[in-house]
Amino acid sequence: MQSESNSTHIPGELAVSVQHLGLTYTTTIDRRPTLKARVRTLGRGTKHTRVVRALDDIMMDVPYGSVLGIVGANGAGKSTLMRVISGILPPSQGRVEVYGKVSTLLALGVGFSPTLSGRQNVELGGLAAGMTRKEIASHFEEIADFAELGDAIEAPMRTYSSGMFARLGFAVAVTVRPDILIVDEALSTGDAHFKEKSLNKIKELRSDARALILVSHGLGTIRDVCNEVAWLDKGKLIKRGEPNAVVDAYEKFLKVGKSAAIDEDI
Ligand SMILES: Nc1ncnc2c1ncn2[C@@H]1O[C@H](COP(=O)(O)OP(=O)(O)OP(=O)(O)O)[C@@H](O)[C@H]1O
Numbered sequence: 001m002q003s004e005s006n007s008t009h010i011p012g013e014l015a016v017s018v019q020h021l022g023l024t025y026t027t028t029i030d031r032r033p034t035l036k037a038r039v040r041t042l043g044r045g046t047k048h049t050r051v052v053r054a055l056d057d058i059m060m061d062v063p064y065g066s067v068l069g070i071v072g073a074n075g076a077g078k079s080t081l082m083r084v085i086s087g088i089l090p091p092s093q094g095r096v097e098v099y100g101k102v103s104t105l106l107a108l109g110v111g112f113s114p115t116l117s118g119r120q121n122v123e124l125g126g127l128a129a130g131m132t133r134k135e136i137a138s139h140f141e142e143i144a145d146f147a148e149l150g151d152a153i154e155a156p157m158r159t160y161s162s163g164m165f166a167r168l169g170f171a172v173a174v175t176v177r178p179d180i181l182i183v184d185e186a187l188s189t190g191d192a193h194f195k196e197k198s199l200n201k202i203k204e205l206r207s208d209a210r211a212l213i214l215v216s217h218g219l220g221t222i223r224d225v226c227n228e229v230a231w232l233d234k235g236k237l238i239k240r241g242e243p244n245a246v247v248d249a250y251e252k253f254l255k256v257g258k259s260a261a262i263d264e265d266i
C-alpha cells in the first residue's frame, strides 16, 4: 500500500519556486475621532489606511527530498508566505510556481467545523480535497490511529483540547500523502509523545522525496529536521542556508541564549 503512494519525484527536482514575491496588506481602520476632529468633519469618523508590506521581493526555491525550515520574529511574514505558497492569498508582485499537490496545515483547527465530530470533519475534509467516499473510508483508520484520539474521534470538535485539534490536523495532512507539505506552527501544542511521532513522520516524508516547509519558533526542532533554513524579518529574506548557521545568526539577532530557545521547542 505504501509503495503505490510513494512519491514519483526525484530528490532535487523543483517543488516550489518563489520569484520576486511581494505582498502588501491594506486594511481600512475606523479612527475614533477626537472632539476637535468631530467638529471639523461634522461628526463623521475619519478612515485611515494601514499598509503592511508583509513580503518584499522574496526569492526561494524548494527542492523535493528536503525540509525547509522558516524562522523569524512574530510578524516577520512567515504565515503570509505559507498562505501565498498554498494559494490562499494571491501575490501583489512576483510569482509562485508549485509543482505538485500541496497540503497545508496552518495553525490550529483551521478548516475544522467545531460542531461536527472528528470523524465527520475528516470525511468532509476528504471530500473537499477531492477524495471519493471509498478513499476516505480506506484512509480513515490510518488517520484515527495516527491521531490516537480514542473515542473522542466521535465527539464534536468543540470539546477537543488544542493538542487534540493539532493531532487530528496533522494526521489528516500527512495521510493524504501530499507532494508538498506545509506546516505552520501547527505542532506547537502537541505533547512530547505526539511531537516525536510527528517529527518522525516528517523525516519519513523527507526520505520519500516529498518536499516540506516547516514554520516554527522551536529552534531545536528546526535544527534537527531541516536540511535548510530561511530566516525572514520584516518581509525580507535575511539569510538562507545550512540550519545551524542560519539558526545561530537568528538567535544572535534575538539575543536569546541557547537555553531559552531549547525550552521553547515546538
Ligand atoms: N490578514 C491580514 N491583514 C492585514 N495585515 C496582516 C494580515 N495578516 C498578517 N498581517 C500583517 O502582516 C505582517 C506579517 O504577518 P504574518 O502573520 O505573516 O507573520 P508571522 O511571521 O507568521 O508571525 P508569527 O510568528 O507571529 O506567526 C504582520 O505585520 C501582520 O500584522
Ligand SMILES: [Mg+2]
Binding pocket: 078, 079, 080, 184, 185
Ligand atoms: Mg505566523
